[in-house]
Amino acid sequence: xxxxxxxxxxxxxxGPSGSGKSLFATKHFLPTEIVSSDKCRGMISDDENDxxxxxxxxxxxxxxxxRRLKYEKLTVIDATNVKKTSRESILRINExxxxxxxTAFIFNLPLSQCIQNDKNRERSVGADVIKKQFQxxxxxxxxxxxxxxxxxxxxxxxxxxxxxxxxxxR
Numbered sequence: 001x002x003x004x005x006x007x008x009x010x011x012x013x014x015g016p017s018g019s020g021k022s023l024f025a026t027k028h029f030l031p032t033e034i035v036s037s038d039k040c041r042g043m044i045s046d047d048e049n050d051x052x053x054x055x056x057x058x059x060x061x062x063x064x065x066x067r068r069l070k071y072e073k074l075t076v077i078d079a080t081n082v083k084k085t086s087r088e089s090i091l092r093i094n095e096x097x098x099x100x101x102x103t104a105f106i107f108n109l110p111l112s113q114c115i116q117n118d119k120n121r122e123r124s125v126g127a128d129v130i131k132k133q134f135q136x137x138x139x140x141x142x143x144x145x146x147x148x149x150x151x152x153x154x155x156x157x158x159x160x161x162x163x164x165x166x167x168x169x170r
Contacts, residue, residue: 001153001160001163001164001165002164002165002166002167003151003153003164003165003166003167004167004168004169005074005101005103005151005166005167005168005169006101006150006169007074007101007168007169007170008069008072008073008074008075008100008101009074009075009100009101009102009103009150009168010065010069010075010077010090010094010100010101010102010103011029011074011075011076011077011102011103011104011105012077012081012087012090012091012102012103012104012105012149013025013076013077013078013079013081013105013107014080014081014082014087014104014105014106014107014137014144015080015081015082015106015107015108015109015114015133015137015155016080016082016107016111016114016130016133016134016137017080017114017118017125017129017130017133018113018114018115018116018117018118018121018125018130019107019108019109019113019114019117019155020107020109020117020155020158020161020162021078021080021105021107022036022038022078023161023162024105024107024155024161024164025076025078027162028164028166029074029076029166033073033074033075033076034076034078035061035064035065035068035075035076035077035078036078036079037054037057037058037061037077037078037079037080038078038079038123040057040058040060040061040064041053041054041057043057043060044056044057044060048123049123049125058079058089061077061079062089062090062093065077065090065093065094066093066096066097069093069094069097069098069100070097072100074168077090080133080137082133082134082136082137082140083136083140084140084143084147087104087144087147088147090102091147091148095148101150102148102149102150103149103150103151103152103153104144104147104149104151104152104153105153105155106137106141106144106152106153106154106155107155107161108137108141108154108155108156109155109156109157109158109161110157111130111131111134113157113158114130114134115127115130115131117158118130
């Protein structure tokens with residue numbers, strides 16, 4: 001699959017842990033374009049897994065997104081974003097900053113694949129967490145088409161995640 005994105009663009013990654021979001025982001029985008037909730041947790045607490053700082057981490061994510069949009073920069077939001085409320089806050093920021101193109105990448109891989117990928121990672125969140133994220137995503141997936149995205153791309157397997165080509169029209 002070849003995806004062509006207009007510039008600037010806000011890319012919202014949606015999917016449970018272990019679904020390939022970070023792998024996809026690092027393969028296709030510059031490190032400076034990726035705003036990772038895990039990295040923001042790490043910046044605040046020195047531990048990317050420290051869920052106790054999630055509120056502050058997402059405040060930081062939102063601040064970075066706002067600043068990048070101020071300068072009309074491509075911005076990739078690497079977080080689970082499985083709940084509608086999470087995506088709404090990003091879309092609201094985008095609207096406040098000038099309503100740039102927004103693209104949703106949904107990583108709807110099988111639950112078993114996400115759990116297996118998580119087991120193979122250096123920083124595992126565990127099957128119970130992934131099951132909850134997977135359920136949250138499935139509960140809100142129908143509403144995604146009614147959210148204000150220029151385009152929505154859904155990945156159903158890891159090979160499509162790995163084989164996709166991205167072209168950004170700068």
